[in-house]
Amino acid sequence: MPEFKNKASPDTIYQKPQTKVDDFSFNHQVVDVFPDMIERSVPGYANIIDGVGRLAAKFAVPNTLIYDLGCSLGAVSLSIAKHNRQPNVQIVGVDNSSAMVERCQRHVDSYNYESPISITEADIVDFKLDKSSVIVMNFTLQFIKPKFRDALMAKLFDALVPGGILILSEKIKLGHAEMDSAIIDLHHDFKRENGYSNLEISQKRTALENVMILDEYSSHEKRLLTIGFEAVSIWYQQFNFVSFFAIKGQ
Ligand SMILES: C[S@@+](CC[C@H](N)C(=O)[O-])C[C@H]1O[C@@H](n2cnc3c(N)ncnc32)[C@H](O)[C@@H]1O
Ligand SMILES: O=C(O)C(=O)C[C@]1(C(=O)O)C=C[C@@H](O)C=C1
Numbered sequence: 001m002p003e004f005k006n007k008a009s010p011d012t013i014y015q016k017p018q019t020k021v022d023d024f025s026f027n028h029q030v031v032d033v034f035p036d037m038i039e040r041s042v043p044g045y046a047n048i049i050d051g052v053g054r055l056a057a058k059f060a061v062p063n064t065l066i067y068d069l070g071c072s073l074g075a076v077s078l079s080i081a082k083h084n085r086q087p088n089v090q091i092v093g094v095d096n097s098s099a100m101v102e103r104c105q106r107h108v109d110s111y112n113y114e115s116p117i118s119i120t121e122a123d124i125v126d127f128k129l130d131k132s133s134v135i136v137m138n139f140t141l142q143f144i145k146p147k148f149r150d151a152l153m154a155k156l157f158d159a160l161v162p163g164g165i166l167i168l169s170e171k172i173k174l175g176h177a178e179m180d181s182a183i184i185d186l187h188h189d190f191k192r193e194n195g196y197s198n199l200e201i202s203q204k205r206t207a208l209e210n211v212m213i214l215d216e217y218s219s220h221e222k223r224l225l226t227i228g229f230e231a232v233s234i235w236y237q238q239f240n241f242v243s244f245f246a247i248k249g250q
Pocket of ligand 2: 042139
């Protein structure tokens with residue numbers, strides 16, 4: 001995983017009790033601590049970033065684009081640039097948080113990989129996509145309103161060349177209450193082991209409740225197959241954090 005060159009500030013956002021916990025948003029306060037927050041919150045994050053770059057390299061095609069939708073600080077874009085061996089591949093990161101885009105541009109500018117990376121501020125729901133061989137949404141679809149998800153996935157399918165892939169990483173819910181609760185407990189243990197208190201875990205959970213809506217893995221798979229993808233497969237999972245990819249037939 002490309003190291004963030006400026007050492008990230010520690011995430012202390014939910015340390016103090018808040019009388020009213022606001023909905024989570026990718027604002028300046030979150031941007032400042034984001035590398036620390038995501039590393040301590042998402043099991044396997046560094047492995048996923050590296051694996052996405054390696055997987056993208058297997059499907060990248062010259063003279064196409066590779067999209068990183070919901071790019072945050074550019075970790076996926078940089079991993080793809082690091083692993084890509086194909087000529088004339090342009091990596092395009094898109095995010096609708098101006099605070100993220102501004103910081104992401106600085107990160108990307110501090111690297112010098114052969115494949116160019118451009119960063120754009122836009123809402124991916126109404127962003128027009130050009131011909132691409134790989135599209136990645138790493139922990140982003142969960143923040144898109146459910147009513148927009150089918151159309152967004154269909155748009156990504158249309159933009160892919162035959163043989164192209166969509167890589168999605170998502171926090172999922174399990175279809176069985178007792179199993180779901182056990183896996184959520186393991187995730188919370190992971191957070192506690194990374195130094196988060198019960199108060200931090202519970203306030204963050206409240207903040208995310210209305211903005212991060214989770215699907216079951218079976219719903220993701222069904223949606224992608226219904227749209228026309230030839231096959232869908234999980235390549236990484238730890239607890240309720242899954243990364244999977246779907247291929248468009250030739
Ligand atoms: C959990 S972060 C993604 C992490 C990042 N992909 C990584 O691997 O480090 C979700 C990102 O999606 C962005 N986002 C959420 N909704 C969006 C939308 N409608 N259009 C574009 N970006 C969006 C947020 O601003 C945020 O930066
Ligand atoms: O479930 C959580 O507590 C999370 O923090 C998850 C999650 C994510 O999956 O995107 C949510 C918001 C932050 O961007 C980092 C991680």
